[in-house]
Amino acid sequence: MNQPQLTALVVEDSPTMRQLIVFALSRIKNLKVIEADDGVDGLKKLSGGKFDILITDINMPIMDGLKLVSMVRNGDTHKAIPIVIITTEGAQEDRQRALALGANAYITKPIQAPQVISKVKELLKIA
Amino acid sequence: MSGQTEQDLAKILRQSAESSERLLKENAELRARLERAEAAAGKAPQDYVELEAKFRALEGENREFANRYVEIEEENNNLANLYVASYQLHSTLDFREVLQIITEIAINLIGAECFAIYLVDDKTRTLTAVASEGLDKDKLPKVTLGQGTIGQVAETGENHFGPEEQMNAPVNPAEPFICIPLKIKDRIIGVIALYSFLKQKTRLASVDYELFTLLAGHAATALFSSKLYSESERKLSTIQGFLELMTS
Numbered sequence: 001m002n003q004p005q006l007t008a009l010v011v012e013d014s015p016t017m018r019q020l021i022v023f024a025l026s027r028i029k030n031l032k033v034i035e036a037d038d039g040v041d042g043l044k045k046l047s048g049g050k051f052d053i054l055i056t057d058i059n060m061p062i063m064d065g066l067k068l069v070s071m072v073r074n075g076d077t078h079k080a081i082p083i084v085i086i087t088t089e090g091a092q093e094d095r096q097r098a099l100a101l102g103a104n105a106y107i108t109k110p111i112q113a114p115q116v117i118s119k120v121k122e123l124l125k126i127a
Numbered sequence: 128m129s130g131q132t133e134q135d136l137a138k139i140l141r142q143s144a145e146s147s148e149r150l151l152k153e154n155a156e157l158r159a160r161l162e163r164a165e166a167a168a169g170k171a172p173q174d175y176v177e178l179e180a181k182f183r184a185l186e187g188e189n190r191e192f193a194n195r196y197v198e199i200e201e202e203n204n205n206l207a208n209l210y211v212a213s214y215q216l217h218s219t220l221d222f223r224e225v226l227q228i229i230t231e232i233a234i235n236l237i238g239a240e241c242f243a244i245y246l247v248d249d250k251t252r253t254l255t256a257v258a259s260e261g262l263d264k265d266k267l268p269k270v271t272l273g274q275g276t277i278g279q280v281a282e283t284g285e286n287h288f289g290p291e292e293q294m295n296a297p298v299n300p301a302e303p304f305i306c307i308p309l310k311i312k313d314r315i316i317g318v319i320a321l322y323s324f325l326k327q328k329t330r331l332a333s334v335d336y337e338l339f340t341l342l343a344g345h346a347a348t349a350l351f352s353s354k355l356y357s358e359s360e361r362k363l364s365t366i367q368g369f370l371e372l373m374t375s
Contacts, residue, residue, distance in 0.1 A: 016215045016231040023207050088234060090327035108327045110238040113204040 006124055007032045007049065011042035011056040011068060012086070017109070021055060021086065024113035028121060039063025043071060046078050053124055054078070055116075058087040058098070066101055073102035082123035086111060205334040208236050209341055216345045222353040226258040229319070229346050234260065237335055238328035239321050241298050243267055246309075246317035246350070247281055254281055254317065261323070267300050280306040281318050286339065291330065298322040307339045309347035316347050 008031055012018040018035055025033050034049070036042040038060045046054070054072065058065035065085060072078055084105045085098045095106045105119045121127070215228045226244060233239040241261030245254040254277060256267040273282045280287050287306040294304060303320035310316070319342060 014231045014235055015218075016211060016228060017235040019215065020208065020211045020235070023211060088238075088240075088325055090325055109235050109325070110328065111235075113207060114200050 005030050005032060006052040006126075007034060008053045008055060008120065009034050009036060009042060009045055009051045011036040011039065011054070011060070011065065013038050013057065013060040017057070017086075020111065020113075021116065024111070024116045025055075025120065027113070027117060028124075028126070031120075031124075039065065039068035039071075042068050046072065046075075046081075051078060051081060053082045053084065053120060055084045055086060055120070058085060058089055058094070066098060069098065069101045069103050084116075084119055084123065086116070205337065208334055209337060212236055212338060212341055213345050216349040219349075220353050220356040222350070222357050225346075225349045225353045228349075229342065230258060230260055232338070232342065232346075233319070233321070234325075237321075237338055238325045239323075240325050241322040242303075243300075243320050243322075244309075244317065245270065245277060245281070245320060247272070247315060254278065257317075262298065262300065270301075275301050276303060276306050277301070277318055277320055280308050281315055284308045284310055284313070284315050286343075294330070295323050305339070307343050309350065310343055311347050311351055316351055319346070 008025055010018055010021050010025070010033055012021060012035075022033050022035065025031055034045055034051070036045050039056075040063045042054070042056065043063070045051075056065040056068055065087070069083055069085070072081065072083065082105075083103045084107060085103045086107045086109060087094070087098075088109045089095075090108045098106050104123055107115060107119060212232045215232070216225065219225060219228070229244060233242050239260070241259075243256045243259040243262055243264065246257050247254055252272045254270040254272070256264045258264060259267060270277045270281070272278050276287050279285075286308070287303070289302075289304040296304070300322070303322050305321040307319045307321075308315050309318060
């Protein structure tokens, strides 16, 4: 049986990091990846489409990742979307703050592609 | 004995002989079956041993494949990191953008927290910080070629790696934990000095050393060509302005 097409939104201001995440996610079958430069761009893209997972950095210009998580969880659309944070912030309090705001997973940089793939698959409930 | 009795006795004897013969036949058959059963019983443990040996061998192969799979996954991941780093470094001819990309690679791919990029000034034989993270670039002193760790790396072109236990020691701008020369063939145009790493980065992986090598070559080329390009653009606009003045 064909797996339905899923869509991920990657919000990351660093083009290097974004390319690396997209590269990792491209190994998941039937997953389309849309990119956004910052929180505002991310929100705009979320409001204009249907997404199955959100992957975001924390430290970004204009609107940071935590604000984005908070707005998504308190918004009308995508309030239940699984959210993965990928950040340089490795302190326990940063992790707790992100999870308390509604993030489902917290991954610290530098990332390992298999770790990102397995977390995204787990949240999307795909094999 | 009467004839009747003889006949009866002969009949009994015949029946008895037939019965004995049948019993002997059955006995022979049972013996044969027993022999076959014994032979089969004797052979079974041998088959079992062979099967177990095969099973163990397959299990070993399976483990080997699993380990190999993990290694290949890791290698794929490393190659992806190297590809992305290299691709990004050569994606622009803007000097500031190249510096930004080197910074991003150091933070996101290597996990560096405090570092600086120094460039050599051939006229004054000094190194000046042109970009930094976690440190104020303007407060970083100029370094004379050959002096201190940074100066020596810039002069010799040899990588400097501090002992791993000093990986997150307090930052001393003169003594980076790692110092990588930025080289174009034998020409050294600068260095990247790494002082400390993100909290979660507790050890250096093999891909980090590959990234350092990649940075040494590709970042140097990208910085050098972007610098040349911006200089040629500047000269071109000066010449164009001059020509416009001449023709107007």
